[in-house]
Amino acid sequence: MDYFTQQLINGLVLGSIYGLIAIGYTMVYGIVGMINFAHGDVFMIGGFIALITFLLLVSTGLTAVPVILLIVILVSMAITALYGWTIERVAYRPLRHSFRLAPMLSAIGMSFVLTNYSQVAQGARVKPIPPLITGGYTLHESAAGFVIQLSNIQIVVVITTIVLLAIFTWLVSRTRLGRDMRACEQDQTMAALLGVDVDRTISMTFVIGAALAAVAGLMYLLYYGLVDFFMGFVAGIKAFTAAVLGGIGSLPGAMLGGLAIGLIETFWSAYFSVEYKDVAAFSILIVVLIFMPTGLLGRPEVEKV
Amino acid sequence: MTAIPHETTHASRTAGIAYILKKSLISALVALVLFSLMVGVRTEAGSEGQLTYWTRFGEVAALVAVVFGGSIVIELLRQWIGPNGTDSLVPPAVRSGMSFLGRYLAPALLIFTFLVPVIFYDQRYILDLGILVLTYVMLGWGLNVVVGLAGLLDLGYVAFYAVGAYSYALLATNFGWSFWICLPLAGILAAFWGVLLGFPVLRLRGDYLAIVTLAFGEIIRLVIINWQSLTGGPNGVSSIPRPSFFGIPLDNSDNGLAARLGIEYSPTHRIVFLFYVILALALLTNWVTIRLRRLPIGRAWEALREDEVACRALGINTTTTKLTAFATGAMFGGFAGAFFATRQGFISPESFTFQESALVLAIVVLGGMGSQLGVALAALAMIGGFELFRGLENYRMLVFGMAMVLIMIWRPRGLIGHRAPTVFLTKAHAISSDLVKEGHG
Numbered sequence: 001m002d003y004f005t006q007q008l009i010n011g012l013v014l015g016s017i018y019g020l021i022a023i024g025y026t027m028v029y030g031i032v033g034m035i036n037f038a039h040g041d042v043f044m045i046g047g048f049i050a051l052i053t054f055l056l057l058v059s060t061g062l063t064a065v066p067v068i069l070l071i072v073i074l075v076s077m078a079i080t081a082l083y084g085w086t087i088e089r090v091a092y093r094p095l096r097h098s099f100r101l102a103p104m105l106s107a108i109g110m111s112f113v114l115t116n117y118s119q120v121a122q123g124a125r126v127k128p129i130p131p132l133i134t135g136g137y138t139l140h141e142s143a144a145g146f147v148i149q150l151s152n153i154q155i156v157v158v159i160t161t162i163v164l165l166a167i168f169t170w171l172v173s174r175t176r177l178g179r180d181m182r183a184c185e186q187d188q189t190m191a192a193l194l195g196v197d198v199d200r201t202i203s204m205t206f207v208i209g210a211a212l213a214a215v216a217g218l219m220y221l222l223y224y225g226l227v228d229f230f231m232g233f234v235a236g237i238k239a240f241t242a243a244v245l246g247g248i249g250s251l252p253g254a255m256l257g258g259l260a261i262g263l264i265e266t267f268w269s270a271y272f273s274v275e276y277k278d279v280a281a282f283s284i285l286i287v288v289l290i291f292m293p294t295g296l297l298g299r300p301e302v303e304k305v
Numbered sequence: 306m307t308a309i310p311h312e313t314t315h316a317s318r319t320a321g322i323a324y325i326l327k328k329s330l331i332s333a334l335v336a337l338v339l340f341s342l343m344v345g346v347r348t349e350a351g352s353e354g355q356l357t358y359w360t361r362f363g364e365v366a367a368l369v370a371v372v373f374g375g376s377i378v379i380e381l382l383r384q385w386i387g388p389n390g391t392d393s394l395v396p397p398a399v400r401s402g403m404s405f406l407g408r409y410l411a412p413a414l415l416i417f418t419f420l421v422p423v424i425f426y427d428q429r430y431i432l433d434l435g436i437l438v439l440t441y442v443m444l445g446w447g448l449n450v451v452v453g454l455a456g457l458l459d460l461g462y463v464a465f466y467a468v469g470a471y472s473y474a475l476l477a478t479n480f481g482w483s484f485w486i487c488l489p490l491a492g493i494l495a496a497f498w499g500v501l502l503g504f505p506v507l508r509l510r511g512d513y514l515a516i517v518t519l520a521f522g523e524i525i526r527l528v529i530i531n532w533q534s535l536t537g538g539p540n541g542v543s544s545i546p547r548p549s550f551f552g553i554p555l556d557n558s559d560n561g562l563a564a565r566l567g568i569e570y571s572p573t574h575r576i577v578f579l580f581y582v583i584l585a586l587a588l589l590t591n592w593v594t595i596r597l598r599r600l601p602i603g604r605a606w607e608a609l610r611e612d613e614v615a616c617r618a619l620g621i622n623t624t625t626t627k628l629t630a631f632a633t634g635a636m637f638g639g640f641a642g643a644f645f646a647t648r649q650g651f652i653s654p655e656s657f658t659f660q661e662s663a664l665v666l667a668i669v670v671l672g673g674m675g676s677q678l679g680v681a682l683a684a685l686a687m688i689g690g691f692e693l694f695r696g697l698e699n700y701r702m703l704v705f706g707m708a709m710v711l712i713m714i715w716r717p718r719g720l721i722g723h724r725a726p727t728v729f730l731t732k733a734h735a736i737s738s739d740l741v742k743e744g745h746g
Contacts, residue, residue, distance in 0.1 A: 035512045045343070052342045055358050075342075082338055094714045101458055102717040104512055105670055108460075108663055109709025116703040121344045124699075128350060233659070237523070240516065275531040282520035282527075289517050290505045 002146045005139075007270045008263070013154045013223065015262020016161040020216035021239035022246065022254035023168070024084075024209030030185045030249035031205050032096070037107035038087055040236015041114035042210050045083055046217030047227040048118055050076040051127055054221075065132060076218055077211040084210025085203055087114075093199070111233075119229040126228040133222060157219045164215060165255060168208070172251065177204055185249070234278060238265070241285040247298020256296060321384055329376040336372035340365045411678050418584060422577040432576045436583055436648065438688045440641055443587040445668040445680040447637030450594055452666065453675035454603065455630035456610025458515040461502070461522025462665055465495040465635040467529060467657035469642025474542040474652055475535070484548035488643050495639025496632040498525075503631035507624055522662055529654045541653025548647045550578060579648055586644060590637045591677055597633070606630055607675075660702070667709050673718055 021043050028036045053075045057068050091110045095102045136151030172178035180201045183191040192198045220235075221227050238261055246257025261281060268280045288295065345365045348358045418439075425431040444466065451459045472491040476482045482490075506517050529536045536542065549555065553562045555575045563570035597603040605626045608616045617623055646652050668687050672679030687705075694701035 035516060049342050051356075052346045052348060052358070055348060055356055056346065059358075079338060079342060082335060086335060086339060091710045091714075095717065098713070098717045100511060101670075102713050104458065104515060105666070106710050106713040108666075109706045109713065112660075112663065112702055112706030113710065114706075116699055116706060118343065120699045120703060122347065123349055125350055127348055127356060129356060237516075237520065244513075244516075276527070279524050279527045279531075282524050285520045286505065286517050289509060289513050293509070293513065 002140060002142045002148050003270070006146075006148050007266050009148070009150060009154060011263035011266030012259060013157050013262070014266055015242075015259035016157050017216050017219050017223070017258075018235070018239045018242045018261050019255040019258025020161060020164065020212050020219070021235060022242040022258045023251060024213050025240050025243040026246070026248050026251065026254040027181075027205050027209050029243070031181060031202060032092070032103070034092070034103040035107065035240065036092075036206075036209070037104065037236070038091075038110040038114055039209065039213060040232035040234075040239065041111050041118075042080060042084055042087070042232070043213040043217045043220075043235055043239075044227070044229065044232030045114060045118060046076050046080040046210070046214030047221045047231070048122060048127075048217075048229075049079050049214065050218040050221050051129060051227050054129065054132070068132070073215065073218055076214045080214030080217070081207045081211040083114075084206040084213075087210075088203055088206040093202075111236075115229055115232065122229065124229065126226050128226045129221065131225055153222055157223055160215065160219065161255075164212065168212070169251065171208070177201070181205060237285070238281050241281055241288070244285065244293075245288050245295055247295030249299070250295070250297040253295055253297035260296075321380075325377055325380040325384075328380060329373050332376040333369050333373035336369045337365070340368050344368060414678075414681065422580050426573065426577070429573065429576065432573070432580055434688070434692060436576070436580050438685055439580070439583040439587050440645060440648075441665065441668060441684040441688050442681050443583065443590050443641045443644075444638060444665045445672065445684050446587065446590040446594060446677060447634050447641065448665050448669050449634075449672075449675065449677070449680050450597075450606070450637070451630050451634035452669050453680075454594075454598065454610065455606040455627065457627065457630060458511070458518070459631075459634070460515045460519035460659070460662055460666065461525075462518075462634070462638055463657045463659070463662040464502075464522040464525040465499060465638030466642040466645070466661070467525055467654075468495045468498050468635075469639030470646040470652050470656075471529065471536060471542070471642075472639065473643035474545045474646045477546045477647075478542060478544065481546075484546070484643070484647050485551065488640060491643035492636040492639040495642065496636040499631040499633075499635025499638075500628055502635075503628040507627055519659065519662075522657075522659065526654050526657050529657070536654075539654060541651060541655075542646075543651045545646050545650050545652070547575065547650065548579070548582065579644075583644055583648075586640055590640075593633075593637075594677065602626065602629055663709075664705070667705070670709075671712055 021039065024039045024042070025036060028034065028039070050072050053072045054068065057071060062068055087110055091106045092103055095106055131153070133151075133153040133156055136149050136154070139148040139150055141147050172181060180191070180196045181204070183194070183196050184198055184201045188198050191201075217227070220231070239258065242257035242261040243254050244257070245260055246253025246255070261284070264284060265277050265281055269277045272280075345361055346358050347361055348356050351357050418435075421435050422432060425435075444462070448459065448462045451457050451462070469491040472494045473484070473487040476487045476490065477484070502518065502521050506514055509517055530539055532538070547555065550562050553560070553565065555562050555578055557570045558564065561570065563574060598607070605616070605621045606629075608619070608621060609623060609626050609630075613623060616626075645656070649656075664687065668683045669680055671687065672681070672683035691701055691705075694704065
């Protein structure tokens, strides 16, 4: 039971990170109708920028952890958001009215560009950082000596996710931008006729998605203590699985799917085999797409001829 | 009348300079922010696991300058070419010349390929490169059945390549079966896996299909890595037998081919033999594809690519159509895999990553989905290009990704954008208005 609870905590933390990435997939799919294959690599870039900012701040002699975290989060969100904007502008916008496979292929190309760009720019070796947030709480200690721990970093990850999700839900449901986004999702031509700047709205979608991915990258860096240039690929596919599982196009769905994938992966590793944890995640993707293509909270897609 | 358009273009051009400069400045600024940290600060893990960094402002400045200059050039080109795009660039005379060239290019290329081992007999490097290119031509043609003809985006094609390679490697090393028995078996096994993948994804289309095939490819690779007792895991399978000339080994022994023919043994014999084997396999793929296109199933594939709903409305069984496309493509992938295993003599999961799938897909897309000649030329260009950048291991995937994006923007239909229907009416028929009147029929 104690082991189970500990895995539950670990799974929820991992799921929060997946959920943050999944939001980027689900928003872009909802509005543009394409899988932003490069989104996993945007997450990786976010992690790298967070690492570099952190390193620069530490070398200036700054020691206050909350200040460092705040600056790192803002800088990595801003720069990664610009990456998202540029990617959309360069690789996707010219293809918006092209044939249906073109954006997907362009996205795959972009994913290669980002992966190898960071390999060339930052080297192939794994970059570790010392733990920034240490300590934690012992929730329960069983007679057998097994300890359930809730570390501070886990608390930070979950709270950051909840706060961001709250801000983001407010943004989509209450602001002008959110209204424009929902309008574009339903009908781009009609939205344009009613005065919505479709290009700008799509750009903003990519910007927000990339900013959230940057936060996920930072959380990953803090939680696991390392980044490398290849981490975007698998994390990206898992987050996409989360988006599909939750119902693509649905924001609460993405978060729910992220948590589900995080839990499944953690429990699979804990009770079955660590080697096959990625196989489990990919199998879930296949099974969900086949038997439940609309996901948990998605709307069925009506096919138009 | 004539003066007005002249004046407006002139005006737009003078206004354009300020506009171009402004746009390029914005691009340069964006580039500055993008590259500032990622390129400007290089991090490296030190010996005791702690990170060190050093700055590289020179590189950032150079990159920003390149972006600034590049966007000026692009804007100028855009103004010069005009909004019509590339159409106005190619005059009709050149285009008719190109179509003339296109008619004779394929036979000329084929004859040249046949002669490559004769011309470059002494140059082992060129022969090896030729074998590599032909392997990718074959893979491209195999994937072309799935992507180019049936329009099913398959991102996990390398899985079938892996199935073929491991089938041959395991059958040959465990049971000692010869290459020529294992080759069809590898093809059949790969086709079987193709059907196995095909069944669950029948209902999916477009992007979802792509992601599921990608996941399938990754699952196969992960299983190969982890099922160590069968596949040897990350260490792979080594000492895979070389192919024989229909039972006669190609080695330096007394009953080898060279000894039997009474000529002096040379290791080049085997390379030349391999070259012709893969050429024959590739041509078989091409021939089968061309023949299949003229059969009802081939026509059904092309109909499926154009419109699945209309396809079903016409009574085409989309299930069998999709499954045969997957199986056929997978079979050729399996053949290529078996050949790869026998050529290398060693295989490991390293050779079957997603990058490989993307490379084959890029060849098909660059070649213009559905065009056999285009795929062959694209394979030549891609693999040749990779060889040119061999020293720059990391940069070549970067360039590869950029090329993929640029091709999609510039020519989404590929270099030889060919999507002409293979069947059409040769004679014009007049249709009576009775037949098309509204409310009748």
